[in-house]
Amino acid sequence: MSALVEIRDLWIEGRSDETWSPIINGASLTLNKGEVLGLIGESGAGKSTLGLAAMGFTRDGVRISKGSVMFDGIDLITASAAKKRDLLGKRIAYVAQSAAASFNPAHKLIDQHTEGPVQHGVMSRSESVQDGIELYRRLRLPNPEEIGFRYPHQVSGGQLQRAMTAMAMSCRPDLIIFDEPTTALDVTTQIEVLASIRDIVEQFDTAAIYITHDLAVVAQMADRIKVLLKGDEVEEADTRTMLAQPKEEYTKSLWAVRAFERPQKPAVHTGATPVVSVQNVSAAYGKIQVLHDVSFDIHEGRTVAVVGESGSGKSTTARCITGLLPPTSGLIEFDGQPLPANYKSRNKDQLRQAQMIYQMADTALNPRTTIGNIIGRPVQFYMGLTGKQRRRRVEELLEEIELPAAQYYDRLPSELSGGQKQRIGIARALAAEPKFIICDEVTSALDQLVAEGILKLLARLQDDLKLSYMFITHDLATVKAIADEVVVMKEGKVVEQGPKHDMFVPPHHPYTDLLLSSVPEMDPDWLTNLLNERGVDNIGDAAVDKMS
Amino acid sequence: MHSVIRIILQRLALGLLTLFVVSVVIFTAVNMLPGDFAQAILGQGATPEAVDAIRKDLGLDQPPVTRYFQWLGGALQGDLGNSFAQANFASFVGADSGVRTTVAQQIAPRFANTMFLAAVTACIAVPVSLVLGILAALFRNSVFDRATNVTTLTSISSPEFFLAYVLILFLAVLNPMLPSLSNIFEGMSFGERLEKTLLPALTLTLVVTAHMMRMTRAAIINLLASPYIEMARLKGLSPMRVIVKHALPNALAPIINVIALNLAYLITGVVVVEVVFVYPGIGQLFVDSVKIRDIPVVQACCLIFAAAYILLNLLADILSILSNPRLRHPK
Numbered sequence: 001m002s003a004l005v006e007i008r009d010l011w012i013e014g015r016s017d018e019t020w021s022p023i024i025n026g027a028s029l030t031l032n033k034g035e036v037l038g039l040i041g042e043s044g045a046g047k048s049t050l051g052l053a054a055m056g057f058t059r060d061g062v063r064i065s066k067g068s069v070m071f072d073g074i075d076l077i078t079a080s081a082a083k084k085r086d087l088l089g090k091r092i093a094y095v096a097q098s099a100a101a102s103f104n105p106a107h108k109l110i111d112q113h114t115e116g117p118v119q120h121g122v123m124s125r126s127e128s129v130q131d132g133i134e135l136y137r138r139l140r141l142p143n144p145e146e147i148g149f150r151y152p153h154q155v156s157g158g159q160l161q162r163a164m165t166a167m168a169m170s171c172r173p174d175l176i177i178f179d180e181p182t183t184a185l186d187v188t189t190q191i192e193v194l195a196s197i198r199d200i201v202e203q204f205d206t207a208a209i210y211i212t213h214d215l216a217v218v219a220q221m222a223d224r225i226k227v228l229l230k231g232d233e234v235e236e237a238d239t240r241t242m243l244a245q246p247k248e249e250y251t252k253s254l255w256a257v258r259a260f261e262r263p264q265k266p267a268v269h270t271g272a273t274p275v276v277s278v279q280n281v282s283a284a285y286g287k288i289q290v291l292h293d294v295s296f297d298i299h300e301g302r303t304v305a306v307v308g309e310s311g312s313g314k315s316t317t318a319r320c321i322t323g324l325l326p327p328t329s330g331l332i333e334f335d336g337q338p339l340p341a342n343y344k345s346r347n348k349d350q351l352r353q354a355q356m357i358y359q360m361a362d363t364a365l366n367p368r369t370t371i372g373n374i375i376g377r378p379v380q381f382y383m384g385l386t387g388k389q390r391r392r393r394v395e396e397l398l399e400e401i402e403l404p405a406a407q408y409y410d411r412l413p414s415e416l417s418g419g420q421k422q423r424i425g426i427a428r429a430l431a432a433e434p435k436f437i438i439c440d441e442v443t444s445a446l447d448q449l450v451a452e453g454i455l456k457l458l459a460r461l462q463d464d465l466k467l468s469y470m471f472i473t474h475d476l477a478t479v480k481a482i483a484d485e486v487v488v489m490k491e492g493k494v495v496e497q498g499p500k501h502d503m504f505v506p507p508h509h510p511y512t513d514l515l516l517s518s519v520p521e522m523d524p525d526w527l528t529n530l531l532n533e534r535g536v537d538n539i540g541d542a543a544v545d546k547m548s
Numbered sequence: 549m550h551s552v553i554r555i556i557l558q559r560l561a562l563g564l565l566t567l568f569v570v571s572v573v574i575f576t577a578v579n580m581l582p583g584d585f586a587q588a589i590l591g592q593g594a595t596p597e598a599v600d601a602i603r604k605d606l607g608l609d610q611p612p613v614t615r616y617f618q619w620l621g622g623a624l625q626g627d628l629g630n631s632f633a634q635a636n637f638a639s640f641v642g643a644d645s646g647v648r649t650t651v652a653q654q655i656a657p658r659f660a661n662t663m664f665l666a667a668v669t670a671c672i673a674v675p676v677s678l679v680l681g682i683l684a685a686l687f688r689n690s691v692f693d694r695a696t697n698v699t700t701l702t703s704i705s706s707p708e709f710f711l712a713y714v715l716i717l718f719l720a721v722l723n724p725m726l727p728s729l730s731n732i733f734e735g736m737s738f739g740e741r742l743e744k745t746l747l748p749a750l751t752l753t754l755v756v757t758a759h760m761m762r763m764t765r766a767a768i769i770n771l772l773a774s775p776y777i778e779m780a781r782l783k784g785l786s787p788m789r790v791i792v793k794h795a796l797p798n799a800l801a802p803i804i805n806v807i808a809l810n811l812a813y814l815i816t817g818v819v820v821v822e823v824v825f826v827y828p829g830i831g832q833l834f835v836d837s838v839k840i841r842d843i844p845v846v847q848a849c850c851l852i853f854a855a856a857y858i859l860l861n862l863l864a865d866i867l868s869i870l871s872n873p874r875l876r877h878p879k
Contacts, residue, residue: 057782060773088784101775106797106873115793116783151873 002073004174004207005031005054010067012049012058012231023049023062025231033174034205038222038239040212040254042447043418045228047211051177054209055092056084072174089116093168095197097180099160103152110148113167122171135166138203139196158189162196169200176201178210182217186309186474187518194220194520195531213447215254216520219243220527227251239524253449255522260452260481262459264501268299273336275300275436275468276321276354281330283320290316291327291492296485298436301462303469305483305500307476307515313492314472318438321470322354334436352382355429359441361421365413371398371424372409378431397427401457419450426457436468443478455482476519480504488512552875556866563862567855571623574850575616578843584608585632585841606632619847628652628851629844651848655830659852661732662829666814668742668749669756674807677757681764681803686791688769700758712751712824719747730827748825752818756810763806767799774798801868808864815860816853 012024024046031037031054039047049062056069056076069076071092076084088094093116096102104112114128123131129148136144139162152160161181168176181197182190198221201208210221218225218239225242227234227250235248246252274297283291291313298304306314319325321332323343332339334353340346358364365374375394379385385393395405401423413421422442429437439458443451459482461467473479479486479500487497488511496509503512520526586602587594603609607618622629628651680700684693703711720728730744768791771777780794781787819831830849837845869875 055782059778085784085786088782090784094779094782096775096779098775102779104776104780104794104798106794115785119783119785119789151877153874154877 003030003070004033004035004072005029005209006068006070007050007054008068008070010050010053010069011065012046012053013063013065014049015061015063020063020065023231024053026067027228027231027233029054029226031175031207031209034207035224036201036208036210036222038210038212038218038225039228040215040218040225041228041234042213042449044230046231047213047228048179050228051179051209051211052094054175055088055094055177057088086120089173090120090122090171091173092175092177093171093173095161095164095168095176095178095181098184099164099181100152100157100184102164103160105152108149108151109155109163109167113148113163113170116167116170120171128170132166132170135169135200136163138200139163139166140192141166156189158185158193161185161193165193165197165200169204169206172204173206175207175209178208178221180212183212183214187476187520188309188514190217191518191520191527191530194527197221198527214520216522216526219522219524220520227254243522243524260455262482262484265302265484267499268302272299274298274333275335276470277333277336278317278321279331279333281317281320281327281332283316283325283327285316285325289328289492291320293330294489294492294494295330296487296494296497298468298470300435300468301466302484303462303471303482304485304487305471305473305479306487306489307473307479308489309474309515311491312489314474314489315440316492317489318356318440318470318472321438322356348382352432353434354436354438355432355434356438356440357422357425357429357442360445361418361425362413362445364425365421365428367413369412370409371411371413371416374413374424375427375431378428382432393431397430400430400461401427403427417450418446419453422446422454423457426454426461430461430465434467436470438470438472440472441474442471444473444475451478452481458482476516488515551878552869555869555875559862559865563858566858567851570854570858571620571851572616574847574854575612575619578846578850579612581838581841583841585843588841589632619844623848623851626652628655628848631845632840632842651844654845655833655848655852657734658828658830658833661827662815662818662831664741665745665748665752665818665827665829666811668745669752669814670811672749673753673756673810674760676753677760677807678764678803680757681761682768682791682796684761684765685768685772685795686787688765693765696761700761703754704756704758708751708755708820709824711754712748712821715747715751715754716824719750728825730825732828745827748818748821748827751821751824752814756813760803760806760810764799764803767802768795771795771798797871800871804867804871805861805864808860812857812860815856 007027007029010024010027011022013020014023027046027050029037029050039051041047049058052058053064053069054071056071056079058064064077067077071087074083074087076087079087103109110129110132113132114123114125117123117128117131118125122128132148133144136147141147141159141162147155147159147163155163165176165181178197182193185193194217200206208221210218212218212221222239224236224238226236227242227248229250234250235242235246237247242251243255246255276298278294278296281291281294282289294313294317296304306317308314316325320327323339323341323346326341332341334350339350343351372391372394375397376390379390379393379397383393391409395409398405398408403420403423408416408420413424416424425442442458443454446454455478458469462469469482471478471482483500485498486500486503488495488503488509490511496503496512502508504516506513508516517530523529584603585606586599586608590598590602600609607615610618619629631649631651631654680696684696687693716728719726726747727744728747730748732741732744736744772795777790777794780790785793815830817831818829819835821827822829822831830852833845834849836842837849
């Protein structure tokens with residue numbers, strides 16, 4: 001049997017500042033009919049570029065310089081644009097990372113669904129509508145009859161991702177490229193999308209290239225795994241072999257990331273005054289009540305992880321603590337003293353003591369300001385240092401976050417990598433010499449290796465400076481790594497809280513249980529076992545809904 | 549749908565408020581013009597008694613605030629007052645015919661002409677700009693794109709009278725296809741009217757096309773990097789379909805706003821073209837009235853111009869809101 005996709009010695013370049021730099025260096029790949037290949041690597045490894053190249057597609061500013069891409073005997077590199085358009089959508093389909101961004105906001109789902117089949121002459125519109133409803137049903141979307149007649153903004157993220165899979169299936173293609181389809185989703189939602197995708201790919205015997213940075217996810221989905229690093233192929237093997245016996249050092253290091261865990265700290269003395277005490281806080285956006293009676297304490301030198309899905313009120317709690325959103329009732333105490341509800345009524349010292357590090361270092365740093373000034377501003381504002389003293393302090397802070405000052409002081413944020421930008425965000429928070437830092441999903445936009453570096457840095461700073469952290473995250477691996485105590489939130493309420501070791505040992509609140517059991521594990525049978533155990537109707541949104 | 553209606557009502561109220569503020573500004577500005585009507589009409593040999601008599605007759609001796617509210621009260625009831633210039637001053641020699649031309653009577657035919665010219669121009673310019681903008685986006689950075697950009701920029705950068713004379717030279721003098729004078733009068737057939745209006749309309753088309761076309765192009769290109777455009781391309785759709793079906797509906801809001809701005813310009817800013825073609829529009833009337841200090845006409849023209857701007861922008865806002873499915877179909 002000849003291969004469906006055959007990529008040989010493919011070189012791809014991208015343009016930056018008038019020069020072409022390599023993105024993929026001589027990758028080769030073979031995919032048979034009905035097979036699922038996992039492409040794994042960190043951001044910048046070129047996995048999306050390679051995935052798109054398998055469709056004969058390159059983004060603007062990217063070009064294929066050498067090599068061949070054969071799809072079912074057709075050379076996609078030399079094929080005319082019209083010939084490729086005939087294949088795209090019809091025989092090769094694509095599922096993008098963010099369905100919310102990849103569905104056109106101006107058209108109903110079903111209109112976007114039927115567009116491919118109608119334009120390619122595969123089905124009439126009415127046939128395609130019927131088929132779409134059937135696909136929605138198979139993908140276990142709620143109300144398959146009518147969900148397609150909604151606009152993208154009226155449908156939740158996990159449902160959109162399944163609708164996009166249905167759209168990819170609309171012409172019954174031979175190959176689907178899944179480009180990080182679950183990365184933007186909550187764990188409980190991710191699981192049902194994974195299950196749906198896996199089922200439908202099996203049902204139609206579709207070949208797939210599944211791109212992700214999450215090893216545990218790829219373990220559930222792929223027959224074979226290929227590891228990429230900075231455009232170079234590291235190794236390839238079938239899933240079980242790869243998980244059991246990775247050959248290359250790099251692969252082993254990827255596997256090992258999840259091993260980082262801080263040692264357990266001794267219990268806090270009873271009667272010690274917490275650094276931050278959140279007491280019965282409720283808050284609302286306009287008339288919509290978003291926090292209900294939230295209480296927890298954060299002690300000196302401790303990390304409290306606040307866990308929950310998007311919309312559970314984690315970030316809102318942070319906004320209440322910082323005074324950006326004054327609570328409707330309840331109290332925030334700092335070192336035993338009540339804090340004014342509104343940040344405008346707090347004095348400079350109260351403001352200085354609580355700092356924030358944001359999820360998107362990209363948008364949290366002023367792109368037109370040098371690193372020296374970004375960190376220098378809080379140094380001057382809070383500590384009153386100017387001139388040489390200010391510069392010396394900024395240099396100290398840069399050393400603290402392990403970036404050589406001489407090299408970075410005059411750079412702009414755009415000249416830094418994602419992990420380095422996040423370190424600058426940390427230095428900016430440290431510049432105020434606070435006791436307490438709120439870390440809002442600080443590692444979720446980063447690759448695992450880089451994220452681990454950030455976590456280790458935060459852990460060291462905590463030990464050196466006796467910092468207290470409130471660590472907002474939806475990633476339970478991060479919680480395991482860094483937290484001392486855990487607060488689980490759902491729909492604006494605290495459903496469970498306690499020391500970390502208690503949280504990971506049963507029995508716990510059913511919601512915590514659901515969250516924990518939804519985190520994919522590095523076992524290729526994990527998803528199958530879980531589905532057998534819980535049943536397909538008892539995962540994801542359905543399970544969450546049953547609980548409330 | 550409920551929220552859309554609320555937004556529209558809010559905008560409508562804001563528009564009315566703006567119009568009120570503008571009316572105050574107009575009244576103040578017009579009253580700050582040096583000289584007055586009585587002086588202007590009686591000339592150098594005016595006796596103070598005659599000037600006073602005319603001023604009193606026209607109510608110019610009243611304090612400004614009183615006059616403002618009289619004017620506003622009238623305007624709200626659709627009475628824009630009487631034109632000074634057309635007033636029959638025969639009354640001063642004891643032979644008043646009792647007939648006075650109202651401002652409304654004077655402005656109405658002129659305004660209708662202006663609207664006709666604006667409508668003809670819009671019917672040519674808007675589709676041409678949209679099509680050129682879409683094509684320029686489709687063939688971006690090609691020879692076609694550059695040529696379109698250069699041509700439209702040249703035409704917007706040239707003075708209007710120059711464009712008008714160039715068109716007259718080519719379309720009326722060298723190839724006598726169209727009349728170079730647009731003397732329009734009542735009772736003309738639609739066809740004749742259209743023929744006479746075509747040259748000024750073409751001139752104005754050259755003036756307004758660049759702005760609308762470039763905005764269409766930019767608004768579409770701005771979206772081409774969006775994930776949903778990439779998705780459309782990966783579905784194997786033709787480039788034309790990607791742009792018209794997937795980019796254009798999301799680019800409508802800025803395009804609509806620029807179109808509204810240009811349509812407002814067509815109603816309020818075409819004096820030069822009217823003069824060149826001797827087109828009896830409101831622009832000429834406005835300039836003439838300023839010259840002779842015919843205050844009621846000036847004020848009425850200003851108010852109409854302001855209302856046109858506000859109404860068209862309001863309409864643009866509403867259409868932009870309606871082009872956003874998030875507002876049309878709330879969760």
